[in-house]
Amino acid sequence: MRHDRTGGHLGNGATKATRENRTLTVDLHDEPTYFQLMHDGQAFVECVLAFVLSIGFQLAHKATCTGGGCLTRHSPYARVRLGGLTVWRLQCTACKAVFTVLPHFVWRYRKMRPDVARDALIATPGGLSLAWCAVIYHISPMALYRVSCAFGQHSAVTGLPRCGLPLPTYIWAAEKHSRCLTERVSLPTIVRGRVLWPLGYSASKSAAAFTESYGVVQRAALAHEPSSQGRGALTDGFDSTVSSIRTLFPGARGGSCLRHALNKLPSKLIGLSAPVRQG
Amino acid sequence: MRVVALGQRLRHVVDHVTATVGEAHGERVRPWIQDKKAGWYAVLEDPKMPAMSTVLDQAHNAIDRKLFAMKGFHHPHGSQAAFLTGLAHLYNLIPYQRRALNAGKCGVEVEGGRVPTSDWMLNLQILTAGGYQCAPAPPYH
Numbered sequence: 164m165r166h167d168r169t170g171g172h173l174g175n176g177a178t179k180a181t182r183e184n185r186t187l188t189v190d191l192h193d194e195p196t197y198f199q200l201m202h203d204g205q206a207f208v209e210c211v212l213a214f215v216l217s218i219g220f221q222l223a224h225k226a227t228c229t230g231g232g233c234l235t236r237h238s239p240y241a242r243v244r245l246g247g248l249t250v251w252r253l254q255c256t257a258c259k260a261v262f263t264v265l266p267h268f269v270w271r272y273r274k275m276r277p278d279v280a281r282d283a284l285i286a287t288p289g290g291l292s293l294a295w296c297a298v299i300y301h302i303s304p305m306a307l308y309r310v311s312c313a314f315g316q317h318s319a320v321t322g323l324p325r326c327g328l329p330l331p332t333y334i335w336a337a338e339k340h341s342r343c344l345t346e347r348v349s350l351p352t353i354v355r356g357r358v359l360w361p362l363g364y365s366a367s368k369s370a371a372a373f374t375e376s377y378g379v380v381q382r383a384a385l386a387h388e389p390s391s392q393g394r395g396a397l398t399d400g401f402d403s404t405v406s407s408i409r410t411l412f413p414g415a416r417g418g419s420c421l422r423h424a425l426n427k428l429p430s431k432l433i434g435l436s437a438p439v440r441q442g
Numbered sequence: 443m444r445v446v447a448l449g450q451r452l453r454h455v456v457d458h459v460t461a462t463v464g465e466a467h468g469e470r471v472r473p474w475i476q477d478k479k480a481g482w483y484a485v486l487e488d489p490k491m492p493a494m495s496t497v498l499d500q501a502h503n504a505i506d507r508k509l510f511a512m513k514g515f516h517h518p519h520g521s522q523a524a525f526l527t528g529l530a531h532l533y534n535l536i537p538y539q540r541r542a543l544n545a546g547k548c549g550v551e552v553e554g555g556r557v558p559t560s561d562w563m564l565n566l567q568i569l570t571a572g573g574y575q576c577a578p579a580p581p582y583h
Contacts, residue, residue, distance in 0.1 A: 183572060184571075184572030184573070185572055185573040186571045186572050186573050187571055187573040187574065188564070188567040188568050188571045190559060190561075190564055215574070218558035218559065218568065219556070219558070220558070220568075220574040220575065220576070221574070221575050221576070222573060222574065222575070223572065223573050223574060223575040262573045263573070265567075265571075267564055267567065270567070271571075277563055277564075277567065278563075281563050284532060284536075284563070285536055287508070287529070287532060288504065288508075288529055288532045288533050288536065290504060290507065304515070305515060308515045308525065310528075311524075311525050311528035311529060311532070312521045312524040312525045312528055313524075313528070313570075314527075314528035314531050314532075314566060314570050315521070315523070315524035315525055315526065315527035315528030315529070315530075315531065316521075316524050316527075316570075317527075317531075317569075317570040317572070318527065319527060319530055319531065319534070322531070322569045322570060323534065323550065323555070323569075324576055325569055325574065325575070325576050326550045326555035326556055326557055326569065327554070327555050327556045327576075328550060328553060328554070328555040333488075333490045333491055333492060334492070335492040335498055337498055337502070339502040339503075339505065339506050341506045341509055341510070342510070343509055343522055348522075350502065350505065350506075350526060352498060352501075352502065352530075354492070354497055354498040354501075355492070355553065356497075356549070356552065356553040357497060357534075357538075357549035357552045357553055358534050358549045358550060358552075358553050358555075359497075359498070359501055359530045359533050359534055359549070360530075361526060361527050361530040363523050363527075364522055364523035364526060394490070395484070395488055395490065395491045395492075397485060397491060397492045397493070398481075400478065400481070416484045416487075416488055416491065417480075417481055417484060418481045418482070418484040418485040418488075418491050418492075419478050419480075419481025419482055419484075419485070421482055421485070424478050424482075428471075431470060431471055431474055432459070432463075432467060432470075432471070
């Protein structure tokens with residue numbers, strides 16, 4: 164029987180995730196500090212807790228944890244591909260949840276060091292192709308692709324509220340209709356100000372598919388604040404989008420983007436000469 | 443005032459089309475504008491309603507280009523959704539300008555969010571780590 168990285172059994176076609184991702188990335192300023200702390204268990208635990216408190220987060224214990232426990236240092240393991248680097252873990256004595264403590268210079272499941280990918284990751288959303296990134300920063304395009312995929316395993320809907328951003332009540336909802344390989348795909352996205360809330364990747368552009376995608380935000384908002392509800396949504400006028408927003412947020416004010424309408428106006432005047440349409 | 447001005451301009455558009463190219467074309471444009479009008483008024487009536495789609499359009503176009511450029515890496519059962527979500531994380535967390543009002547700030551900070559550290563790379567690692575969760579806001583918050 165094989166085991167996947169999340170601890171699930173992959174035999175007999177049945178996959179069952181039995182282990183949650185409880186990785187803690189901790190900033191230890193430099194590598195010598197980490198190697199020094201490894202030999203002092205109490206100092207290590209205190210340092211990790213101090214960092215967690217300093218960034219204003221809490222540890223993700225098990226749902227059944229009643230609190231009142233303390234953290235102890237759990238068994239370590241060695242990352243062979245990082246030269247045998249020892250990675251320590253912490254365990255809550257109350258709920259037995261185990262947290263893997265990764266120093267800031269190590270990525271989960273990756274051999275690449277974060278500082279190697281830093282510049283290439285800046286260039287990636289800026290429009291520089293991965294091939295050129297590879298030439299300039301000496302990183303293989305596939306490695307960079309996989310790093311982006313690794314970050315993308317975490318939904319923005321669960322990640323952004325950690326920054327104190329509430330789930331938006333006034334939104335601009337739209338999809339990008341694109342092609343990927345041989346398929347036509349839609350990328351439903353919500354924007355509030357400068358922040359993108361990507362909602363997945365839909366092979367269908369039906370109202371039902373978009374309702375499912377946009378419903379992620381609604382469900383997360385209700386889980387966070389049961390009384391919250393969308394108050395306004397701007398759309399580009401695409402029927403499926405409008406329909407799904409009306410379904411999910413029945414009381415919300417629905418707006419239409421004027422610029423998209425102006426772009427579409429010429430198609431409503433088919434049969435007229437260009438000078439007349441432009442006039 | 444802006445609502446009235448928009449209504450006048452829309453009527454002017456329909457009248458212009460009718461006068462220039464005939465009643466038939468005017469009648470074709472009029473119901474289309476009537477359908478859209480409520481949505482445009484909604485934008486003007488509520489100041490909190492987003493009015494511009496520029497940010498999303500720019501991001502969508504960049505993501506689309508990247509999706510196209512990466513087609514050699516995709517495979518039918520691949521993780522295209524994860525790749526695009528990863529790109530979105532980069533958009534949100536990398537400081538996007540060096541000058542002007544929001545110099546050195548990432549999108550999350552501009553919208554009033556708090557990032558754990560001053561290093562965007564470390565923020566990316568922390569915010570995508572599964573062991574953390576939000577701390578409840580203090581009572582005075």
